[in-house]
Amino acid sequence: MRTTMLSLARTLSRSVRLPEPIYEFGARRVPGQEHRGDVRSFFRDRRFIGTDVEPGEGVDAVLDLHRLGLDDGSIGTALVFDTIEHVRDPWRALAEIHRCLVPGGLLVITSVMYFPVHAYPDDYWRFTASGFSILLEPFHRIAVRAYGLEKLPHTVVGVASKGPIEPTLERAIIVALDAWGAHGARTWKEVAMALAPPVVLIPAYDAFMWGLRKLRSLRKGDAEQPDQ
Numbered sequence: 001m002r003t004t005m006l007s008l009a010r011t012l013s014r015s016v017r018l019p020e021p022i023y024e025f026g027a028r029r030v031p032g033q034e035h036r037g038d039v040r041s042f043f044r045d046r047r048f049i050g051t052d053v054e055p056g057e058g059v060d061a062v063l064d065l066h067r068l069g070l071d072d073g074s075i076g077t078a079l080v081f082d083t084i085e086h087v088r089d090p091w092r093a094l095a096e097i098h099r100c101l102v103p104g105g106l107l108v109i110t111s112v113m114y115f116p117v118h119a120y121p122d123d124y125w126r127f128t129a130s131g132f133s134i135l136l137e138p139f140h141r142i143a144v145r146a147y148g149l150e151k152l153p154h155t156v157v158g159v160a161s162k163g164p165i166e167p168t169l170e171r172a173i174i175v176a177l178d179a180w181g182a183h184g185a186r187t188w189k190e191v192a193m194a195l196a197p198p199v200v201l202i203p204a205y206d207a208f209m210w211g212l213r214k215l216r217s218l219r220k221g222d223a224e225q226p227d228q
Contacts, residue, residue, distance in 0.1 A: 004155065020077070024049070026052055027039065027060075049061055075097070077218070080097070086119075087124070094109075098162060104164075109158045109160075110154070112126070128156065139161060
């Protein structure tokens with residue numbers, strides 16, 4: 001989970017009363033990123049269900065976005081942070097979410113655009129803001145934004161609902177998104193991606209991921225050492 005996405009979750013939790021139950025799709029804590037916190041921590045007073053296609057830390061229910069197996073109208077808010085690029089058929093996934101949302105239920109979806117390939121468990125897509133607008137055609141679109149360089153954004157965000165919602169709520173969501181865009185949508189990593197050429201960025205990213213795997217292996221070895 002990117003730090004910027006955690007910042008977006010925090011901003012929304014403080015600004016908008018999201019409908020319950022809140023489902024996070026792609027909630028599994030990737031090994032090596034446990035120190036970054038999780039989306040759940042911003043919604044402790046709400047009914048929150050973390051889901052993923054694989055079991056793991058942060059996962060309450062193993063669900064496949066292609067076939068959710070949930071009742072119609074059973075989701076208040078669907079949070080899909082940096083997950084849709086890992087879904088083989090995103091149109092089918094969005095149709096499933098639409099089916100499962102309550103009338104007036106919300107969808108918050110984000111994805112990377114200018115970002116190295118990262119397989120969790122695979123990596124299929126990169127979306128522009130126009131691509132998100134097409135994905136969200138079955139919904140009432142509240143906002144679709146791109147962040148970063150105008151011609152090469154690092155992140156695309158979409159917020160939509162199942163049918164129209166109260167104008168005051170819609171406005172509050174837009175204000176929260178604008179606030180995040182002004183203060184929380186960029187960290188030093190996004191700046192480095194904009195400045196570093198790919199010939200430098202990709203080896204640096206590979207080295208960083210190697211370091212995470214090495215650290216995880218060392219920690220696992222320490223945990224498995226018997227007491228002396």
